[in-house]
Amino acid sequence: MTEGHWHVTFCIYRKKGDQPPFYQDFPLEVDPDEYVLDGIERIWAFHDRSLTFRHACHHSTCGACGMLVNGVEKLTCITPIRAVTKNGGTIRVEPLRNFPVLSDLVVDMAEFYLRMEQAHALQVVPVAQSTLPYEPPPFPDDGLPHQRLNDCIECGMCVSACPIALTASSYQGPAALAATQQTYSLTGEKSLLSLVDCADGVWRCHSGFECTAVCPSNVDPAWRIMELRRQVIRHRIQRIFHQDR
Amino acid sequence: MTQTKAHVIIIGAGFTGCALAYDLARRGLAVTVVDRGEIASGTSGRTHGLLHSGARYCVNDQESAIECIHENIILRKIAHQCIEYNGGFFVALNEQDLAYQARFEIGAQQCGIEIDAIHPQKARQLEPNLNPAVLAVYHVPDGVFDPLRLALAFAASARFFGAEFLPYHEMENFLTNGQGTVTGIKLWNRLTNAHSELKADLVVNATGAWAGMILKKIGASVVVTPTPGIMVAYNRRLINRVINRLNEPGDGDILIPQRRMVVIGTTSYEAEEVDYIPVEKEQAIQMDRDAISLVPGVATCNRRGVYMSARPLIGKGEAGRSLARTFKCFDHRETDGIEGLVTITGGKATTCRLMAEKTADLVCQKLGLTATCETACEPLRSYREYYRPSGVNR
Numbered sequence A: 001m002t003e004g005h006w007h008v009t010f011c012i013y014r015k016k017g018d019q020p021p022f023y024q025d026f027p028l029e030v031d032p033d034e035y036v037l038d039g040i041e042r043i044w045a046f047h048d049r050s051l052t053f054r055h056a057c058h059h060s061t062c063g064a065c066g067m068l069v070n071g072v073e074k075l076t077c078i079t080p081i082r083a084v085t086k087n088g089g090t091i092r093v094e095p096l097r098n099f100p101v102l103s104d105l106v107v108d109m110a111e112f113y114l115r116m117e118q119a120h121a122l123q124v125v126p127v128a129q130s131t132l133p134y135e136p137p138p139f140p141d142d143g144l145p146h147q148r149l150n151d152c153i154e155c156g157m158c159v160s161a162c163p164i165a166l167t168a169s170s171y172q173g174p175a176a177l178a179a180t181q182q183t184y185s186l187t188g189e190k191s192l193l194s195l196v197d198c199a200d201g202v203w204r205c206h207s208g209f210e211c212t213a214v215c216p217s218n219v220d221p222a223w224r225i226m227e228l229r230r231q232v233i234r235h236r237i238q239r240i241f242h243q244d245r
Numbered sequence B: 001m002t003q004t005k006a007h008v009i010i011i012g013a014g015f016t017g018c019a020l021a022y023d024l025a026r027r028g029l030a031v032t033v034v035d036r037g038e039i040a041s042g043t044s045g046r047t048h049g050l051l052h053s054g055a056r057y058c059v060n061d062q063e064s065a066i067e068c069i070h071e072n073i074i075l076r077k078i079a080h081q082c083i084e085y086n087g088g089f090f091v092a093l094n095e096q097d098l099a100y101q102a103r104f105e106i107g108a109q110q111c112g113i114e115i116d117a118i119h120p121q122k123a124r125q126l127e128p129n130l131n132p133a134v135l136a137v138y139h140v141p142d143g144v145f146d147p148l149r150l151a152l153a154f155a156a157s158a159r160f161f162g163a164e165f166l167p168y169h170e171m172e173n174f175l176t177n178g179q180g181t182v183t184g185i186k187l188w189n190r191l192t193n194a195h196s197e198l199k200a201d202l203v204v205n206a207t208g209a210w211a212g213m214i215l216k217k218i219g220a221s222v223v224v225t226p227t228p229g230i231m232v233a234y235n236r237r238l239i240n241r242v243i244n245r246l247n248e249p250g251d252g253d254i255l256i257p258q259r260r261m262v263v264i265g266t267t268s269y270e271a272e273e274v275d276y277i278p279v280e281k282e283q284a285i286q287m288d289r290d291a292i293s294l295v296p297g298v299a300t301c302n303r304r305g306v307y308m309s310a311r312p313l314i315g316k317g318e319a320g321r322s323l324a325r326t327f328k329c330f331d332h333r334e335t336d337g338i339e340g341l342v343t344i345t346g347g348k349a350t351t352c353r354l355m356a357e358k359t360a361d362l363v364c365q366k367l368g369l370t371a372t373c374e375t376a377c378e379p380l381r382s383y384r385e386y387y388r389p390s391g392v393n394r
């Protein structure tokens, strides 16, 4: 064994076509500072070319590599092996929950992305308004219209962790609702509020806060959903007020 | 398949393959894109993310520099949806950097890249985390993109014009007619483990750093040298503009902001096998030092990710950095006497649309079609539409 290296077993969820799923063990020598995704890619490169998994950026900007690691949603490209097991330990890797599994660790993101599109989720936002309202601004405002890529990387991990999404597949889900809140705050698009003011929208959330716990990217969907409720109610009251006049 | 249009298979769904699919589909061809992994799971996903202004190459590789500034302006228009466009700085930190200044100014002017000298004090007001020891600063039109979404936006636009995408389908070998003409490919569907064949009027090899591997299968001679480099991401956004070292291209001389992070890159060395590129710890430590010299605040950050990927550079034998960053399109009838096969490789993310245009021109010429490129003006479809279901495509 190379000095400082660990022996760990990757126990990986496998599924192909209509065949029943099973778990397969891959013992690996790893550097504990490597990321879980590095181990998975090595299994593909050197042990089993049929293993499928989603990945692209390897540094938490694309959102493709969310998986269940030892039962918890993790962005595998930035999760060091050291953080999820010990020397001689096991790393159990499974696809995200609440998404259809296409093969092995690959889930179908179609419905999720569609909902993000319907929520008019922004991918590029003004730097000055990019953080959560309760966070200190990251920069002194130099008056220039700087923009940046948004916090939500559309990894789907909040949906995977959400107990409501588990029982109600029609639920719009934490990512889309959080996106609605942010887009509405920035654009004031009223039609977005009617889209979420329904049983499958803001009112379905039971404030479990699991989404916020697993979000790798500071979105705080749970807070945003609560804020969105306030925005919806404010809008309702305004409407009544208008009608009364 | 009942096809009346000419059918082209593209192997590889990185920036090059996705942009080419869009161009060809827009010109009215039937297109199928196969990739053994997810969209952008090769080099493209793991790129540094700099939308080059071209200034980096304006002294030593002016052809690339001119391509970059043209395409930078086009991508800012058509792919605005996944680009942070806040400009960039080139900064001098020592006498050698200052000695490069004159050549830099002339080169930028020759390549048509707008640069502005900024007083160091003013630059530090604009970017408070910049090294206070900067001696000279230029503003350039740099940007930063999200790699997966840039590829998806091209792929979504390609699908909008009818292209079909088959991710997780590995090209195993070529189909030929026995007389030196490629007639299609053999495929392994890694989602189901099924094997199949797909016929086409023409096959384009857009596998980047793997282009040489693919060509070996048919004994073609073009040499592509995979040239890996490292990137390190840190957990705080310390700058709004890209910070480049004002000197000839070297290691660890570009720090980009992206979302809440900054990312430093990169290195350059030659490799044979790049299916898995181990992270070189020494290089990562070097990146920490380089990042700190541009923006000292990086010392207070934590690393968020460390990753490697391989450039597809054309040619062999010289030091990686001296191989030109431009691209090349090969008609294998010319190079190897093989009909029905084209390879496009080299280049940069920033120039992928142009690479696609030139390749599509060659494809159309070979198929006797007259359609022209229309990808430079209209914004790309929303990247999320790549996932839009449609009878044939899913």
Ligand SMILES: Cc1cc2nc3c(=O)[nH]c(=O)nc-3n(C[C@H](O)[C@H](O)[C@H](O)COP(=O)(O)OP(=O)(O)OC[C@H]3O[C@@H](n4cnc5c(N)ncnc54)[C@H](O)[C@@H]3O)c2cc1C
Residues within 6 Å of the ligand: B011, B012, B013, B014, B015, B016, B017, B034, B035, B036, B037, B039, B040, B041, B042, B043, B044, B045, B046, B047, B048, B049, B050, B051, B052, B169, B170, B171, B172, B206, B207, B208, B209, B210, B214, B227, B228, B229, B230, B231, B265, B266, B267, B308, B309, B310, B311, B312, B345, B346, B347, B348, B349, B350, B351
């Ligand atoms: C370290 C580094 C930093 C860079 N930084 C920048 C930057 O900041 N800005 C910039 O503009 N450019 C940058 N580049 C360059 C840019 O990333 C590449 O030029 C570009 O990504 C290449 O895209 P591609 O589509 O040609 O190749 P790839 O993205 O590698 O696509 C090739 C595809 O082929 C697939 N494939 C391989 N074999 C098979 C097979 N048998 N069957 C099916 N599919 C197969 C692979 O899975 C892969 O997805 C950088 C490159 C590197 C290495």
Ligand code: SF4
Residues within 6 Å of the ligand: A151, A152, A153, A154, A155, A156, A157, A158, A159, A174, A175, A178, A211, A214, A215, A216, A217, A218, A219, A220, A221
């Ligand atoms: S809100 Fe967070 S967890 Fe949910 S998709 Fe966005 S980044 Fe991922």
Ligand code: FES
Residues within 6 Å of the ligand: A054, A055, A056, A057, A058, A059, A060, A061, A062, A063, A064, A065, A066, A075, A076, A077, A078
């Ligand atoms: S691979 Fe992009 S977020 Fe992990």
